[in-house]
Amino acid sequence: MPKPYIIGLTGSIGMGKSTVAQMFSDAGVPVFDADAEVRRMQGPGGELLQAIEAAFPGSTGPEGVRREELGALVFGNAEALARLESIVHPAVAKARREFLVGNAEAPLVLFDIPLLFEKGGSETVDTIVVVSAPAEVQRDRVLARPGMTETKFAQVLELQMSDADKRARADHVIDTGVPLPETRAQVQALVDKLIADLRE
Template sequence: MTKIIGLTGGIGSGKTTVARMFMAHGIPVYIADEEAKKLMESDVIIKKVEKAFGKEILTNQKIDRAKLASIVFNKAEKLEELNKIIHPAVQKHFKNWLKNHNTVPFVIKEAAILFETGGHKQCDKVITVVAPQLLRIERVILRDKSDKNSVLDRINNQWTDEKKVLLSDFVIENIDLEKTTTQVSDILKVLNKI
């Protein structure tokens, strides 16, 4: 049976970079955030989000992600409401994806809020990617062209690294790419034995 290895980390930790390193080794990787973005373009999800957040959340009949972010990252209950719409759809999509990868020993499921949603309970092992907060903020500002306060809002809506590390089987400190690559290779050696 194919094992599920969870891969998580706070915003800007570099978990997608790490996911791509696993892909480079031929490991199938499911990137939950990318799939969630695609699912948010489906009519079913658009209707549910519109019902929950109102017509003003739409621009040209599509979900305006910036408007939605400004609402959910300032109010925990609104974020929870959005997660209740998106996460079941992502879970269903992942289960279907997994059926197409049932001949490999393990797959990686990359998800930003793996612990927050309880997704880690469906994983055989969990890898958490960490980096110093200032570096994470810097990376996100560069990547998303956002400001420090909006990055901090998103950080504050996620579990702390310390809390994630306690529940993780492996921890990758992603500061230096060369060292990160070595850590990925070391973890792969262990995973190939499970």
């Protein structure tokens, strides 16, 4: 039985990845959102809370992971971050496998993976779509977020591969620096093309 063709969606902060993922979903493509899955597992009653609390005492409560406390413990500490990732990543991989089983009949599925290139997940997908917008559009979007500062934005960019490098490695680029209907049309055209290619 042919497995679904896997689209890997990625892009730097503020490039409109979540909006584009929703557009793929609206076009009938099942979407696996790794970040949303992590939030669910770390939320109230989430299955990762016990392991995270054991590794980082005081970082969880009835509301789930206390993001600020946990962030303070792992930010800038490579060993602590690796410990957290060793808890989170296998759980996300398991959820992704279950998602694939549940959508085995779909011609296309999409994995929304923020750090697809940085964390080396590009070999797990069949094609890579990068969302991109001009740098000034990205900056305006990010700085409009609550609690975001120039310094935080700079730190995030430091950790991410540059937009130019991502575009160079992409199989397809979706431009989000244009009006939403134009971006939606790009998404629909790509979905139509990929499905047509699969039928050949």
